Amino acid sequence: MNAAPNYDQKKPGIQKMTQLETVKSGFLVCIVGSVFIFAFIYVWNTIPKEDNEHKAVPELAECGFYPDELCSALFEGKEAAPRIGHLCQQALGGQEISACIRTPCNCSMVQKRLHFITSPLSEEEGNFSLAYIITIHKELDMFIKLLRAIYAPQNVYCIHIDNKSSKDYKAAVKTLVNCFENIFIASKRENVIYAGFSRLQADINCMKDLIHSKNQWNYVINLCGQDYPIKTNKEIIQYIKSKWNGKNMTPGIVQPPHIKHRTHVSYKEYIHSGKAYVYPTKNVKSQPPHNLTIYFGGAxxxxxxxxxxxxxxxxxxxDLLEWSRDTYSPDEHFWITLNRLPDAPGATPDAKWEGGIRAIKWRDQEGKSHNGCRGHYIRDICVYGLGDLKWIIESPNLFANKFEPTTYPLVMECLERRHRLKLLQQAEVPLEEHWYLQEHVHFNMKLNI
Structure with missing residues (x-):
């Protein structure tokens, strides 16, 4: 008689499948556990730790509301600040201040919404007028940030808009300019090409307009759209009066041998399919007019x-202007060459690189005048990143270059707040509420002055 089957014993095939499923389950548990552990480690390393260094830096949740402490940490060069700053970039940046002039709005509202200073902040400033030449072609928000930082009602401003700029850009700038009696657009505009004569001509066009303006300005300063002031209007005036009273500031030296190619042969400007550049020809130029010694310096x-x-x-x-038409980057020799003539008004024949007008991190100066660029280089000039803020505010120069608020919004956010706070602290008149950039006037930013 056959024995009854034992259903408690699994067949060999079934047993193997069960063992395989067990292994798979264990493997999946291992993977899930590993992912959890790695995720925990990543989050732990990302979140600021509660040590003494990070107590000076705000929590990420506060980035968009109280960034002054974060800016102070960046200005002090705290090691963790740039890392946290990068996390906060999007929270603090990206707001288009130009939106105010793209919508119907009366001029009084434009001035208030954009926080323009509408009265001289001291008697000294009211009695010393500066003229500005600003050449622009893009980044409307950056232009507005620059203009409101250097704006004062006793000054006068000539804005040169590149003819190649879009119609919308030109229209927006015109809308803003029309709200101020002391700001105007250059009567003659150029298709500006980098390193070409057109860049020099743009300044001269503005100078002709400024000379015929009703404002009796004392000095003229030229800027581009990617500049920003390190010093306030009062500090700029005091620096000019104490160090350069009645003198011109054109830093530079006699043209060195490796630069002479710029004026030895003729150059031509070329525009095609939206691209513009300057290229050399084989034509050798004549000697400079009037036996002038050609100098080389900043533009x-x-x-x-x-x-x-x-x-x-x-x-x-x-004659020098005409001779310079076919040279490379003539704005880097024209002004300084004339300012070295002993009989020129306010000339400085023996000056060299003195002046301290602009703070720039040149690529070839790494390890010499600066410790490297924390943003990125364009044409060997540093576009400032968060780690450059301490170096910028410690610079003795009046202005700094170069900035890209669309790339590094927090850089401009911090510099704007610091500059406006310092400017208002120096004021000798009652302050208007709309002059403050901060929403909370009980801010506490360390200026490191």
Missing amino acids: YYILTRKFVEFTLTDKRAK
């Missing part, structure tokens, strides 16, 4: 009114 200056009149009327200046 940015601070000039007296009398010197500007001289450059527009003197025979040597006119």
Whole structure:
């Protein structure tokens, strides 16, 4: 008689399948556990720790509301601040301040919404007028940030808009400019090409307009759309009066050998399919007019009114301008060459690189004048990142270059807040509520002055 089957014993195939399923389950548990552990480690390393260093840095949740402490940490060069700052970039940046001038709005509202200073902040400033030449072609928000930082009702501003700029951009700038009696657009505009004569001509166009303006300004300063002031209007005036009273500031030296190619052969400007550049020809240039010694320096200056009149009327200046039409980057030799003439108004014949107009991190100066760029380089010039803020505010220069608020919004956010706070602290008149950039006037930002 056959024995009854034992259903408690599993068949060999079934037993193997069960063992396989057990292994698979264990493997899945292992994977899930590993993912959990790695996720925990990542979050732990990302969240700021509660040590003494991070107590000076706000929590991430507060980035969009109280960024002054974060900015202070960046200005102090605290090690963790740039990392936390990058996490806060999107919370603090990205707000288009230009939206105010793209919608119907009366000029009084535009001035208030954009926080323009509407009265001289001291008697000293009210009695010393500065003229500004600003060449722009893009990034409307950056232009507004620059303009409201340097704006004062006793000053005068000539805005040169590149002819290649879009119609919408030109219209927006015009809308803003029309709200101020002391700001105007250059009467003649150029298709500006980097390193071309058109860049120099743009400044001269503005100078002609400024000379005929009703404002009796003392000095003229030229800027581009990616500049921003480190010093306040009062500090700029005091620096000029104490160090350069009646003198022009054109940092530079006699043209060095490796630069002479710029004026040795003719160059031509070329625009095609939206691309513009300057290229050399094989034509050798004549010697400079009037046996002038050609100097080399920065394209940015601070000039007296009398010197500007001289450059527009003197025979040597006119001939040098004409000779410079086919040179490379003539704005880097024109102003300084004329300012080294002993009989030019406010001339500084023996000056070299003195002046301290602009703070720039050049790539070839790493390890010499700076410790590297914390943003990125464009044409060997640093576009400032968060780690550059301490270096910027410690610079003795009046302005800094170069900024890209769309790339590093928190850099501009911090500099704007610091600059406006310092400006208002120096004021000697009652303050208007709309002059504050901060929503909370009980802010506490360390200026490190």
